[in-house]
Amino acid sequence: MDKFVSVIVTVYNTAEFLEECLTSVTNQIYQNVEIIVVNDGSTDGSAEIIEQFKKADSRCQSIDLHENHGVGFARNRGIEQATGEYIYFVDSDDFLEHRAVENLVQSIGELPFILGRNKRVSNKEDSLIEIDDSEIRVRRHKKLFKVFQNLTVLNSLFSMEIIREHSLRFSEETDCYSEMAFLLPLYIEYKNVYYVRESVYFLRVRNDPISNPSLTQLGREKLLTDFVVVYKQLKEQYKGNNTAEILLDKILLHLYRSKFILIMRDATKINSSFEQLASAMERIDPEQYKGQNMLVRRELKALSKQNLKSYKRYINFHHFARETKQSLSSKKKMYRQIYKDVFLKRPLKEKTIVFESFLGKNYADSPRYIYEYMVENYPEYEFVWSFNETNHDLPGNAKQVKRLSLTYYYYMATAKYWVSNMRQPLHLQKREGNVFLQTWHGTPLKKLVFDMNEVYSANPKYKQQFYEQSRLWDYLIASNPYSSDIFKSAFKFDKVMLEDGYPRNDTLYINNNSDYITKMKTKLNIPLDKKVILYAPTWRDDEFYEPGKYRFNLKFDLNKLKEKLGDEYVILLRMHYFIADDLNIEGYEDFVYNMSTYEDIADLYLISDILITDYSSVFFDYSNLRRPILFYTYDLEKYRDQLRGFYIDIESEVPGPLVKTTDEIIEAVLNIDVVTEDYKEKYDAFYDKICSWESGNASEKIVKKVFPKQ
Template identity: 40%
Template sequence: MRTISIILPFFKYKHYFKECLQNLAQSTFKDFELIVVLDHPTEDIDDLLEQYNSVFDMKVYALPEGVTGVAACRNVGIQEAKGAYLYFLDSDDYVLEDTLQNMIKAIDHDVDMVYGMINHTWNNKANYLHKIENKEVDEEDQEEREQQRLNRLSDFISFSSYEKDEQQAKAIFYTMDNRKGIRTFTVLGNLYNRDFVVRNNLKFNENFRYYCDMTFMCPLLEKLTSALQVEEAIYVKRKHNDPINEPALSQEENENRFNERCDAVEYTRTLLKEEGVVRFCLDRKIVSYFVSQMAKKIRRSQDDLWRTEYFERMAKTMDGIRPEVMNRYKRNSRKMVAYLQNRDLKGVQSCVRRKLGIKKFFRIFKNKNVLFKLAYYHVYSKKPIQENTILFETFMAKNYSDSPKYIYEYIAKNYPGKYKCVWALNDGHEVPYGAEVVKRFSFKYAYYLAVSKYFVFNVRQPLWYRKREGQVFVETWHGTPLKRLVFDQEEVTSASPKYKQQFYRQRQEWDYLVSANPFSTKTFRSCFMYEGKMLEYGYPRNDILYWPNKDQIAKDLRKKLGIPEDKKTILYAPTWRDDEHYGKGEYKFTLALDLKLMMEKLSDEYVVLLRTHHYIADNIDTTGLEGFVYNLSKYDDISEIYLISDICITDYSSVFFDFANLKRPVLFYTYDIEKYKNQLRGFYIDMNTEVPGPLLYTSEEVVNAILNIDQINEEYKERYEEFYKRFCCYDDGNASKHIVEEVFK
């Protein structure tokens, strides 16, 4: 008999299931049977089952027609299991290598349940472990958090009168009471004694799609006689980056979800002792849901269901709570629940208004930026739209550059006085032709977001912006995509795991999207799920590369920057790495190119122009490289830098698509290409066969390529021509003109 029966339901998302099986195969503990229960899968997984049939002691079952859901799958698993212990595993989650081994090793006698830890992530195991490894831990803060947890545990044991049965009290605390919310209350991450489960006839209620866990777990916790905690046994619960196309069960939007939550709580109560601690904890969960989540919807939602049908349904559920449950809540929450039980909607709304008002006050007190948002929503958005006002922004107001700059200057030169132009800039940069400059995230910025007729941005608009009827949004974007973007990314490892969900809403506010080439048009349709008007004229920022006076512009810029006339220039423009960040929009960067070696070998003939991505927060130290390295990372307009660059070195940045317009040599320093391709992003084109230059993996190779640049040019001449025809075909120096004529009529 196997020691553990792992019960694994599968419905959809084959790629998650494959990773789940791959990780399970790496487990140091092998003495288990794997019971896969198929819930009418939407994808063919026969190849996966065949592949892993020889790896595991695997049994596969299928739910009969008319029966569906994770509850039914788990019940089949319990019925067919032969192991001493049961372990539930969802097909989009995974366990670490030593999780099962740590649990079994800790058992020195039969116990009803062994419970581990659940860690939440948005990432696959490789990226999850990378983030854990690189996360800086404040030991004092960790100790303080642990002490607070122990204090809560002590209070819970004392309150629950479980001093004589501390094992059961701890199990209830760690698996139920200490986990906030109802969605986080789960059967996952624990071992269950199969004899104990069968003897007590513990099953999942198959009528519930979303909240079946409580119907199994609550009666189990109440019947526990022995339990063991193993903190080193980690179950990794994986959230889905793409809740639009691939929602996890917890992310599904379903109008039945609310009623099921109430039904599941009421049903589970019937399985429990009315005066028991588990019933008390369950009641607390539904009360907490009401006062923290539902109450806000009663106040704010435009759907009147929250104030009618849902209000009455929740009141019915609340009728069943024990009065002493409310003793642990603050006065306003107690009043809110009392008003609900009395079916007093106005009373509840009054309590919610007070709660939100206090919360808003403290938010303003802690962060004065809240004030301009309030002004935006409650004052500015009620003002009339100004028909000839345009708000411009590039790279979150970090500089005056990119396509919005060239669109603006075309308007200023050709339609003087017709439009009121406003630029969002954070550094006080002066803008030519008399545009008004406002600081991003200020009262004036919020004002112009509310009243401007037109917007020309090269990145996404703020999350709190809500487009008004009559406003026109032009999204220029900021490059031809090499790296997979948004909905074409399987894994989001950046600092904003809700990236896809947020992007989906924001792109619905775009009226126009600029495309540099046919490839971009097709790719943007896919990766942004964009269905609006595409402006296929090339990038306005590339217009300068075709201007007749471009050589004079280059000469003046070299003089301004102090670059010696007798030196050729090498532009090094690396991009950011998704998994190395300080916070949202701020990325770490370690310079991998050996500039000292380049100085030693190339300084007689060349200088280096360093230009990092605007997301990179680190300042690159160029001490000792003076006169050879010119750090232009703060220089606004990279298009102007292209004009003074004889060679471009990049990695996975889109700069080479634009630079190719000049038909000058491009080198690719791709020292971490395997990680970037397989773990972080992935590419739209084959870098080995399609980019217009060689892939180089060491600083020595980069130096050698520069020393033999004529040979490189000849070797890649044909590929460069093909690349130019494919990706530079729209650019002709008139993109700004065409876009202005179409958008502004």
């Protein structure tokens, strides 16, 4: 166990992960190491973090490259400086289980190299795994090709002797697949590969593959370009070496079937990718085709002969047959296939608009108010509403279609205009001529999408999917200057921002009168002799139990609230639309009213005398009414510091007190006039910041900008 190991960490713009990575390296149980950190021209603050570790740990040294040369170049510089008997590579966005190096050193014996286990994780919490290494076992990997098919040197211990003997180096001409040049000589020389399952290396799946992707998250076109360069170089270098050529051909075929063929689903990309792919396929041994099915063999032959016309015919049929086979497995997939292959080829209806609110859950929010203005003023348009249940009482003569039905897909394919306050399904395609008005659904307090570091939700691909969906938007509504600035950053939005206020807030100016409030209270069976408290909390990202469904339990004492406030007040509950569980209010029916399924929260604002919320954006809209707001922030530290983070200082900027217990809620409500007076100056400043664009006619302004009138 006295083997000296050189740990080579290559860094390029990974400051957000680097401290965690280097901490996992310096905290390894096996301490007989030198740590060579190669900074490959980072511009994001990585250099400062590296310096901190060098000062704190004498084993750390650095190589500072002034320009970015790529991971292959950086690893080669690390090898040249290394003095260890063994080399161990680390990527700076990953991290190690604390026994990873020790378990490899303990197991390598006289072997020239040995592999450990790699585990993909989205964040540190995913790395909490149990490892029983009471008896470390060295195992022979039975499927040698499978090992090299992964094309990674991570969590492998290589003897410096074998590196020198075979002059092992990484390719420096590309960003991706530089490992092939390093690994190929080992595949040729050794027939057995040994690994230690108890040595674990955590490969981080970055949750933001748009702003700063890892090499594995680069687009397939980039992967194809780089692979072809390395493949052709190695084919030439190892010409006549049957073992090497067969391996290279197998890897090419594997990547064609798993990655490159997917590029060809998009007909617009076939021409640009064909030449590169064909230049590689013409070097492949036709004997390698034998394991493929007949259609793929024809594709490969067309590529090797550089016959673009034939290839297009085969590949288009390939994808059509595959999608058709999938479509026959369910009605949902069949509808998507008909949408793609039939409806999208129909002409656009220039005067048709599809409206949707909260993924078809209700008739509400800004899409509702835009629609109602257009019904009165733009009768020449055809209106379609998408609902989960098509039994809504709408003004005008809009057609109601069931969301994700065949009729829905027909109108989504043929309507020129889409109006929605949420993201659309990923499989919907925006045609040339389509116009998407994204109204969004609130002014943000919580950090959104690309302004978030970690994503604590059920979907680790959240940022990538959000980016793809938001590229469809042509117009985005911002209700105030604060929102406009945030949306540009958080959504990476660079098209037309409509800065006219929220259509959904028009009613707060138009209907803020006693007649309307009395009418709504009567409609909802709310006692006319009681004041109303509206409780509208948000959801917690980490309280999900399956994608899109979140739990929430009331965190205050209803008995005590009823006892102290019940003579004068009633409480309306309005839970976030993500929250799926029904709340149990049995025994409190004369005091608590669950309005979570009521379609338009604006009506609840209007009939409420006090709003209690937490981190929900409802308080931004409610502030238009200039009525009291209480913030029930019982989990402030966790929510602010761990889950999401805020755009404003909630403790100093919000227009109302932060309360954390049932008793504090009661005290604030019983003294609401004092609270109002205490927060008047802060409320006025907040109103000027958030409500300055609101005038009660946002719908009119926006419609005139987006929809041409005859």
